[in-house]
Amino acid sequence: MRIALALKGLDYKAVPVALQDGEHLEAEYRTVNPQGLVPVYSDAQILLSQSLAIIEYLDETHPQPPLLPATPLERARARQFALLVASDVQPLTGLRVMSYLRDACRLDVAARRGWFNHWLMEGLDALELWLTAAERGTRYCVSDEPSIADVCLVPQLAVARRSGIDVEEFPRLAAVEARCLALPAFIAAGAAPPAPPS
Amino acid sequence: MRIALALKGLDYKAVPVALQDGEHLEAEYRTVNPQGLVPVYSDAQILLSQSLAIIEYLDETHPQPPLLPATPLERARARQFALLVASDVQPLTGLRVMSYLRDACRLDVAARRGWFNHWLMEGLDALELWLTAAERGTRYCVSDEPSIADVCLVPQLAVARRSGIDVEEFPRLAAVEARCLALPAFIAAGAAPPAPPS
Numbered sequence: 138m139r140i141a142l143a144l145k146g147l148d149y150k151a152v153p154v155a156l157q158d159g160e161h162l163e164a165e166y167r168t169v170n171p172q173g174l175v176p177v178y179s180d181a182q183i184l185l186s187q188s189l190a191i192i193e194y195l196d197e198t199h200p201q202p203p204l205l206p207a208t209p210l211e212r213a214r215a216r217q218f219a220l221l222v223a224s225d226v227q228p229l230t231g232l233r234v235m236s237y238l239r240d241a242c243r244l245d246v247a248a249r250r251g252w253f254n255h256w257l258m259e260g261l262d263a264l265e266l267w268l269t270a271a272e273r274g275t276r277y278c279v280s281d282e283p284s285i286a287d288v289c290l291v292p293q294l295a296v297a298r299r300s301g302i303d304v305e306e307f308p309r310l311a312a313v314e315a316r317c318l319a320l321p322a323f324i325a326a327g328a329a330p331p332a333p334p335s
Numbered sequence: 336m337r338i339a340l341a342l343k344g345l346d347y348k349a350v351p352v353a354l355q356d357g358e359h360l361e362a363e364y365r366t367v368n369p370q371g372l373v374p375v376y377s378d379a380q381i382l383l384s385q386s387l388a389i390i391e392y393l394d395e396t397h398p399q400p401p402l403l404p405a406t407p408l409e410r411a412r413a414r415q416f417a418l419l420v421a422s423d424v425q426p427l428t429g430l431r432v433m434s435y436l437r438d439a440c441r442l443d444v445a446a447r448r449g450w451f452n453h454w455l456m457e458g459l460d461a462l463e464l465w466l467t468a469a470e471r472g473t474r475y476c477v478s479d480e481p482s483i484a485d486v487c488l489v490p491q492l493a494v495a496r497r498s499g500i501d502v503e504e505f506p507r508l509a510a511v512e513a514r515c516l517a518l519p520a521f522i523a524a525g526a527a528p529p530a531p532p533s
Contacts, residue, residue: 171461171464171465171468172419172423172457172461174423182408183408183411183412185411185412185415186415187414187415187418187419187422189387189414189418189422190411190414190415190418191411193410193411193414194407194408194410194411194414197407197410197411198407209392209395209396210380210381210392212391212392212395213381213383213388213389213391213392213395214381214383216385216387216388216391216392217383217384217385217388220385220387220388220421221370221385223418223422224385224387224421224422224425224426225370225372225426227422228422228423228426228427229426229427229432234427237450237453238440241449241450241453242436242440242442242446242450244440248440251439252435252439252440255435255439259370263369263370266369267369270369
């Protein structure tokens with residue numbers, strides 16, 4: 138979401154929520170999002186959760202530069218790619234799920250790490266395969282301009298790197314990431330440069 | 336997706352995939368969707384996975400009747416609601432996750448049922464609260480016409496009923512569902528009428 142805001146050149150005030158301290162579960166944050174999930178976006182018109190809904194809203198209210206390609210076909214592909222991250226990876230590896238696996242399912246550290254890596258790798262495999270099958274030679278995931286697909290991909294790859302996954306095993310994803318991380322908006326949004334392999 | 340196709344009045348050929356037999360994991364289906372997930376939509380132009388990407392594509396290529404409201408604000412709310420289902424409930428309760436909990440995490444039936452009901456109830460709570468907070472008196476979730484939000488809600492409530500959850504505990508959701516199930520498109524798509532309480 139910060140990358141989308143930066144690509145749009147929008148000023149915003151970031152309010153960090155300390156997930157590790159459970160701040161997202163406290164009453165004060167629940168008045169913002171009853172679900173206790175991040176991120177939430179708010180302006181004079183709306184208070185909105187769900188990253189993809191926020192990005193689409195930003196794109197409709199601030200059309201330049203577009204975060205969705207021009208044709209229905211390419212928009213469909215961009216949304217499909219974004220949903221591969223936002224529906225197939227992120228929900229399964231988020232903090233609330235990892236906590237439930239620990240507290241309710243009583244999985245030990247190794248089993249939880251196995252879960253996390255399994256769904257992350259499944260997702261990265263699917264994304265790499267998607268780019269391979271597309272084989273369109275575009276600069277970014279779906280076109281020659283960064284889109285909602287890239288905005289979702291780059292933070293997911295940052296998570297993967299922090300988890301010790303060798304992103305270079307996914308050469309097409311890594312190539313798109315490198316191009317994104319050279320863009321001022323991605324730098325301004327704090328999309329981390331590749332960490333040294335651990 | 337079948338509801339969206341029916342609302343648009345589109346003819347289509349449904350190709351059932353026998354998930355319980357693992358047909359979605361076989362090589363033949365993998366040529367359609369390498370991820371092995373359903374549903375997949377295909378026409379002369381595109382082969383597309385991810386329900387929400389498919390519904391948005393149908394809406395862009397067949398604009399009448401619209402499945403997204405007219406204003407950016409209402410479209411954002413419709414997408415937010417749809418994502419509450421498609422990202423926060425569906426991925427956590429789908430077959431591939433339930434199988435992983437059984438085979439890799441070795442959770443017994445009771446623990447798996449606990450998992451399933453936990454995320455489903457969390458989701459229904461969030462959706463009911465969302466409608467309560469909106470309190471706009473619209474006929475359907477976000478407006479007086481069915482939208483992508485209703486198209487996602489009704490099948491999720493059908494899953495809940497089949498799982499023995501008393502949907503009447505969520506009066507706003509149940510009221511929207513009842514209005515949807517009275518519409519010819521929802522009937523034609525086989526959105527099941529409420530089953531007797533089990």
